Amino acid sequence: MLRVLGALKVAAADQIQRIGAPHLTFRHADKETPSKRKQARTASHTGALSDMRKHGLSENGGSTETGDSLRHLTTKGLQAASYELRRPVTEMGSTARGAGSSGASHPMAVNETVIAMLRPKPNMAVAVDPPHVQAAVDAPDSIGTIASYWTEVSLPATGTWNAPGKGGAQADIVLTAPQDQVPLLFIEVDNCHESAEELADKLEKYARFFRRKVKDTDGKERPMWRTRWSAPDTWSGDRTHPPVLLVFNRLGERNPDRTVPRLAELTRHLWQGSGRRAVTTTTTAGSRSLRPAWGT
Numbered sequence: 001m002l003r004v005l006g007a008l009k010v011a012a013a014d015q016i017q018r019i020g021a022p023h024l025t026f027r028h029a030d031k032e033t034p035s036k037r038k039q040a041r042t043a044s045h046t047g048a049l050s051d052m053r054k055h056g057l058s059e060n061g062g063s064t065e066t067g068d069s070l071r072h073l074t075t076k077g078l079q080a081a082s083y084e085l086r087r088p089v090t091e092m093g094s095t096a097r098g099a100g101s102s103g104a105s106h107p108m109a110v111n112e113t114v115i116a117m118l119r120p121k122p123n124m125a126v127a128v129d130p131p132h133v134q135a136a137v138d139a140p141d142s143i144g145t146i147a148s149y150w151t152e153v154s155l156p157a158t159g160t161w162n163a164p165g166k167g168g169a170q171a172d173i174v175l176t177a178p179q180d181q182v183p184l185l186f187i188e189v190d191n192c193h194e195s196a197e198e199l200a201d202k203l204e205k206y207a208r209f210f211r212r213k214v215k216d217t218d219g220k221e222r223p224m225w226r227t228r229w230s231a232p233d234t235w236s237g238d239r240t241h242p243p244v245l246l247v248f249n250r251l252g253e254r255n256p257d258r259t260v261p262r263l264a265e266l267t268r269h270l271w272q273g274s275g276r277r278a279v280t281t282t283t284t285a286g287s288r289s290l291r292p293a294w295g296t
Helices: 004-009 013-020 022-026 033-041 043-054 075-085 107-116 130-137 196-211 255-268
Strands: 010-011 058-063 069-072 148-157 168-176 180-190 212-213 221-223 245-247 278-281 290-292
Touching: 004 010, 004 013, 004 069, 004 075, 004 148, 010 013, 010 107, 013 022, 013 043, 013 069, 013 107, 013 130, 022 130, 033 043, 058 075, 069 075, 107 148, 107 168, 107 180, 148 196, 168 196, 180 196, 196 245, 196 255, 245 255
Parallel strands: 180 245
Antiparallel strands: 010 069, 058 069, 148 168, 168 180, 212 221, 245 290, 278 290
């Protein structure tokens, strides 16, 4: 649970269970209602979260729009999670205090995006309901592990990593999974409330960050993003920036099928490349990325 909360910042017990103990999702099918099934499969996690709270590692952080309690780590909990995730404390981010004060619809969408990419596999030996378990096991492989994901990451256009200045972006998710051929991917999750112009402004801030150069520990000047993450060299060197994936969660009134073409027009200068083929990717979850692939 420290690993999950350290990566996601704020989450419901249901999400923590689905990532950390996915076999429980296929138990308690004999309960009368979905709410009772959820209560049964998350009981151990709820109890453990209560113990963590007693030890000053986590706190309750409001609730979702559907009434699920939210939990987030304290400063002490972030330090403990940094050890579990093998990350420097300076890269753990904030405690996400207050994230659940208004229903946390965006953090929940970010978490569901991580779960959709992780595709946690249940253990057949400890799960029940074999047909559904087998279907989950046979699903496409995951991308990375929970330790491959960072959320709410500041990308400073000015200032430092620890004290970002104005004009920078904040990535909803940063994914590093070189073992799955995804060395570095930035992910923006939109609940279909923002216009194409607003999304284009976010991508301009990404580009501003990607262009920023600073002196590395060896005294040489490099793109700032390379001082924290690694990615393969490309034919154009650092003129090719890391890809940004847009994930649309259809909660708001805006139709992404209409937003994307306008967004492509507004940001063409960022993704079309120089005389090379640009790539538009559509996933089964309805997400699209407008970016040059690594090496193109």
